[in-house]
Amino acid sequence: MQKHRLSTMQKIYLPFKRGIDIILSLIGCIILSPVLLIICIAIKVDSRGPILFKQKRVGIHKQLFPMLKFRTMYTDTPKDMPTHLLADPDRYITKVGRFLRKTSLDELPQIFNILKGDMSIIGPRPALWNQDDLVAERDKYGANDVRPGLSGWAQINGRDELEIPYKAKLDGEYVQRMGFLFDLRCFFGTFISVLRHDGVVEGGTGELKKHRNNKVLILVNLDLTIYKFRFELVERLIKEGYEVYISSPYGEFIDEFTAIGCHFIDTQIERHGKNPIQDFKLMKKYITIMKQVKPLVVLSYTIKPNVYGGMAAQWCHVPFIANITGLGSTVQKSGLLLKWVTLLYRVAFRKIHCVFVQNKDNERYFSSHNIATGKYRLIPGSGVNLEHYPVRPYSEENGISFAFIGRVMKEKGIEEFLEAAKQVKKDHPEAHFNIYGFCEEQYEDMIDAYQKEGIVTYHGMVRDMATVLESINCGVLPSYHEGMANCLLEAAASGRAVMASDITGCRETFEDGVSGILFKVRDSKDLAQAMEKFLNLSTEERKAMGLAGRAKVEKEFDRNIVIDAYMNEIEQISKGER
DSSP states (O other): OOOOOOOHHHHHHHHHHHHHHHHHHHHHHHHTHHHHHHHHHHHHHHSSSOSEEEEEEEOGGGOEEEEEEEOOBOTTSOTTOOGGGSSSGGGGBOHHHHHHHHHTGGGTTHHHHHHHTSOEEESSOOOBTTOHHHHHHHHTTTGGGSOOEEEOTTGGGTGGGSOHHHHHHHHHHHHHHOSHHHHHHHHHHHHHHHHHTTTOOTTOTTHHHHHSOOEEEEEOSOHHHHHHHHHHHHHHHHHTTOEEEEEEOOOTTHHHHHTTTOEEEEOOOOTTOOOHHHHHHHHHHHHHHHHHHOOSEEEEESHHHHHHHHHHHHHHTOOEEEEEOOOTTGGGSOSHHHHHHHHHHHHHTTTOSEEEESSHHHHHHHHHTTSSTTOEEEOOTTOBOTTTSOOOOOOOTTOOEEEEESOBSGGGTHHHHHHHHHHHHHHOTTOEEEEESOBOGGGHHHHHHHHHTTSOEEOOOOSOHHHHGGGOSEEEEOOSOOSSOHHHHHHHHTTOEEEEESSTTTGGGSOBTTTEEEEOTTOHHHHHHHHHHHHTSOHHHHHHHHHHHHHHHHHHOBHHHHHHHHHHHHHHHHTTOO
16 A cells, blocks of 8 residues: 655645644634633642643654643543553543543643644644554554644544544545645534534544444355455455455355354355246345344345345345446347346345446446446456566466466357467467366366367366466457456456457456457457467567556556445445445
């Protein structure tokens, strides 16, 4: 995660912001002097000890400074101990102190910190000197590199109730949006928050998450799907205090999730079945699960969990977020089946919170059929874990290697790949053609025959493609339809050129002629020509294609973009904003 760098306009605004701080704090000192005097007298009458309390806080660039407060606690309170770490904070707070903390009047002496330049009126709230966890989280967002404030974006969005990671994220959001209008919004928002007593919970860092529903239910039809494309999201949810339940048929990857603290619910699904009785049983099963778990939100992937999970969520009045990974072959056909599937989607998504779509065509299809209108969120597929898929060393020492990566089935274009490989192999015997992925039964004999001819090499199902991508020079996907082709993104992230059918879900992943080559869908001759074109490039040109692909993936397809999109929607549901 890159720290936010202040824009030119923000840098220009900073001296203006400091001038406002000085003027308003001076005015505040004059106008509030009677109030300050009354508070001083009340503190002295209520309990023995000093009127003011000095506490070491973290200022701009992590420089410590003494922050002033009206004393609200008895003098025997453990020194420099954050309130949220006290076993019983109430017993340490004085009668006057309780009122001051509730109304935030204990913060008024910080007017003098603002005058001195230690603080600003609006900014991230200064952390205690020993709150290393908060300081470390803020570092990720550059929130330690601006002057801390009397109040800020996090204070009007939860204050003491917020978990540290979320509080730091809000502070980072402030840094990104810092400007006169946003400061004005925070300024007036502070008054509203104080009047409502929002977010004040003694001992309460993270209290919001302790008392709210934090259960997330994920519906999938295959454990491999969520393992490959959503593992990092699950990790993030658990890290931020959510309790994750996964409903899926049992598979070898489920153990990976239970190991990090997930709950597993074994749910059998006929992925390709069209039996309405079995589908009804699946919906009934989902309803039972939701009644038992009582989740804050339901997340779903692939058609059956989307459709029947959506219906179950409506029945149980649970917020629902679906992900459309592609519409498959059904929407490319006409007739009763298409009408039936469209109707199911319309019913299932009638009260959906939002639908994540992976390409514009899918969004247009849903919109044109009045399905979940206005509730679409476009995301870059499943994104790529850039750390797991680093740029791999490029070599042509053993010849040029093409790789088909995906399920060996008709709709992935395996027949076109085999035919093209056969054509190209005649003129380029040094070229290699590899196939990685689960092979459907109907293609086993065909693949075996092509292997015996020495045209292709079949490697079977590979658990970790990251290391395999080092041994190839070009990823190939002749698919007929895609949501967003993850195998192309992963190959590009590894610094490899790609080529694919000129269809939605493929063409978005690379730039034709720059980081890859497009060819006509269902056309083995055009695919063969694309392969010939790649072979006729120089080594440096082929290598440059791969590096251009990596640059595009870094910019547009980082998996963190997808994770942040999900977390944003879930947090909004949690806070009751939608």
